[in-house]
Amino acid sequence: MISNQQLDAIGDRLYEAWQARMPLDPPSATHALTIDDAYRIQQRMVARRIGQGETVIGKKIGVTSKAVQDMLDVRQPDFGILLSGMAYADGAAIPIDTLIQPRAEGEIAFFLKERLQGPGVTAQQVLAATRSVAACFEIVDSRVQDWRIRIADTVADNASCGVFAIGAERVSPQGLDLAGCAMTIEKNGEAVATGIGAAALGHPAEAVAWLANELGRRGIALEAGEPILSGSLAVLVPVKAGDALSVRIEGIGACAVSFV
Template identity: 40%
Template sequence: MSPTAGKTILEKFADELLESTRTLVPVPPLRERFDGMELQDAYDIQNTQLQHHLSQGRALAGRKVGLTSPAMQQQLGVDSPDFGFFFADMVHTDNARIPATGFIAPKVEPEFGFVLKESLTGPKVSLERARAAIGAVYPAIEIIDSRIADWDIRLLDTVADNASCGAIAVGSTPLDVNPEDLIDVACSLLIDGQLRESGTGADVMGDPVAPLAWLANTLGEQGVALEAGQLILPGSFTKALPVLAGESATADFGSLGSLTIHFT
């Protein structure tokens, strides 16, 4: 009997994405192979993968919110955020040397990294409550990658594919900034030291704490809390840029600090 015999189409899609994560061989867009696919279907596919990884002993390190800036929404043709997960073995540090061969077609996004000092349980987390739960703010870079062939994605595809999460890099030193002031913080994305993109905290859903509250409330409706100690990435300041082996990417927060990673 086939290993996929008796499985639903959502379970088969989850299996495909798990296999793609392992082999780095992308799969055709899911939306084109399931007429009537809905957003909850995509999250069910994502959650099936999460539960598989947890059953294999991987440690959940945090969550990411994506598609929070106008630049990213325009880039993917959507008008709402999404979320995904990442594990401890996906988190890199400042000046990390990261093999580009570990991804299919990686891109980088400069972000804040929030380490929570308190748990957040939705669905009624206010902006003020979310802000108070932030223990430290770090410079971060998300490496996004798509298990969907040729980055041919829409919202359903990327949600099912763990919001296109590939890996995370986070600085070793917190940014010297108060969570109250994040709207005005500027960040630039540099590739090999050359300025390529820039934005401010206001470009992240108007306030980079807003995605944190949105995530807590969205997960809270599913009975899931954000736990103290978890790392949360609220979304990119800019559109994502592709990177190749031999290139370096920097999230530059000016006088507040920076983070650089190197692709080998």
């Protein structure tokens, strides 16, 4: 059995890899990690960033779509913590040298009007508690060399969080077909990925309910006002300096980022 001291040491190495922009070998290659072990590592990595002045501003769900599961060969969702240093405005130019091996995901961001905490949270309760939704980009990034990740590796690496940007337009989910809404991502003016809301665990609100219940097991709530990213609706799109991306989600809005 691996000790908490060893788990914290792995978290420190992932933090240092993030700080130096230098990827490392998968933690699972040298340690038999359970999912709970991996979340302990994640907590350590996040704590190191908080110790340097960042604050928790939201949560994200990862690996919710079959397209992403197939791409990464990871077969279950996970979650990560969104920190203040990850947030960019709609239309922002993101410095590519702050990332290691970035890929873009088009997602739906939820903003709650009331606190939710599992267990027992349903998709219907999520929708009733949601003030607004928006189109967003999550730019995932891995501190693991060449994205050679198993589920324990991405969990330990804070669900491969990189940075994110949320569209300026916010709309009420009431009356929207969030499962059926169509999404298109354009890269340098050309469509490169499409998807629908149902890609996220059948319905984006189901993904948020999964998160509320998974966090609830750990005594953590989804707080009113914080962004919750519901998971990618399509394949991951690799990006490099000079790329300009836009995402549009039917009935919800758009978001754009570029890389410099």
